[in-house]
Amino acid sequence: MALGRCIDSAAVGHQHMHSHCVIYRLPAPHRLRPQQFHQPRRSQQVCAAGPGLIQKLSRVLREKAQGDLDRVFSGASKTRERLGVVEELFTYWSLEYADDTLEELEEALITADFGPKTALKVVDVIRSKVKQGELKTGEQIRGELKQSILNLLHTRGGNTDLQLGAEQPGVILVVGVNGGGKTTTIGKLAHKFDSEGVKVLLAAGDTFRAAAAEQLQLWADRSGVTVHTAARGKARPDNVLYEAVGRAIKEEYEVVVCDTSGRLHTNASLMEELAKCKRAIGKRLANAPHETLLVLDGTTGLNMLNQARQFNETVKLTGIVLTKLDGTARGGAVVSVVDELGLPVKFVGVGETVEDLQPFNAADFVEALFPAPAQT
Structure with a gap:
């Protein structure tokens, strides 16, 4: 079976063998060091998944470290402003008003265009853990909110390879x-x-x-x-x-x-x-x-x-x-x-x-x- 050549834009610095392709995972921008970069040479022949081509392709998406992440997500500050009410909910969190607060959290996510279906899915995870006594403080709620969204992005859209x-x-x-x-x-x-x-x-x-x-x-x-x-x-x-x-x-x-x-x-x-x-x-x-x-x-x-x-x-x-x-x-x-x-x-x-x-x-x-x- 032919080996595929894949370019990963994610954050791991080693390769994995699969039955259908070889996935070359690239370091995240902020983890790169200058010595990791060198000038590649252009291949002169067609070679199915040849090592020279793979090396070049696996380097295509790497970015220099300085300031990359600030530049990439600078626009998120505007979304963050729209989510400002969420920080207030974390700050003044009280188990006594948990149901009302979680409803407000869901509304805040919908306002920031997470969409009703996704907002409900994220908040339901938090609601369940609050009822089970796993989450008690505003800081814990914040952490679970971030983790729930991250899990969703990874499980539903985890394949970021080219x-x-x-x-x-x-x-x-x-x-x-x-x-x-x-x-x-x-x-x-x-x-x-x-x-x-x-x-x-x-x-x-x-x-x-x-x-x-x-x-x-x-x-x-x-x-x-x-x-x-x-x-x-x-x-x-x-x-x-x-x-x-x-x-x-x-x-x-x-x-x-x-x-x-x-x-x-x-x-x-x-x-x-x-x-x-x-x-x-x-x-x-x-x-x-x-x-x-x-x-x-x-x-x-x-x-x-x-x-x-x-x-x-x-x-x-x-x-x-x-x-x-x-x-x-x-x-x-x-x-x-x-x-x-x-x-x-x-x-x-x-x-x-x-x-x-x-x-x-x-x-x-x-x-x-x-x-x-x-x-x-």
Whole structure:
């Protein structure tokens, strides 16, 4: 059975062997040391899961330590402000008023866009432990709240690896609604791959929006990567992606990142067009795309759940990229998406530069929402 090559954006610094793939887990950004970085060499041949390629791919998502986490989750402060009432509930916690307080906690989570279903699930865990006498103080309640959300993120969305298959090229299909940040995300992904010596091809599958290919080319120019655009008379997006994958095979590219037109998840004909794009990729390369990532605008709150549900039904998503996290007070919605759909958050975007795409770390996200109280 072929071995898959997987890139982990999470926080463990060793590899695990599985029957279907080799998972290379990367250190969390804040645990890296400068001596862990070295300049990779670009491979010159196609090698299924070869060690040189694996080494390069396993380094793609590592980030330098200084200030990474503050930058990644700086936007969580706005969600944290909306959750300010929760801290008051912890501070003035009393078993005598436990039922009323837990109802207020549930309402606070819903206000922060955790969603009724997810908020109830989290609070029910706390309520049960309070009744059993396991939780008695506000500090214990805070700890259990954080742990319950963290457990949910890990169990429902624990697989944050980029899984690119056993053979080259690995193909990533990027989808989403208009204005969510797809092209920007693709540009940042390309930069990450290219900076680690991975030969990457971008496919300009957005043939609908004016100047979409030009925008993708601008991002490509920043990193010096190649863009495959529509041939004359073949402007259908499925044709573009089919030909891009074929080119990648012929010219020995290691990764293909496919752009697509933004579309409303409620538009049935456009969603069917997207499904056709995915089928075209699979016809050119068996088992591709290896990743289908939905880019979600973090400012849309619970609307992202409806988007994710429809896109998942149409093209079977493998993960989420959350953008604009630096400008939203509605960060709780991502927990609801993970909970209800079982989709992992693989990256978060927090700015406009090529460096502003970071691996998602559930523990750091929860800590940013519910930080430990300042010591007096």
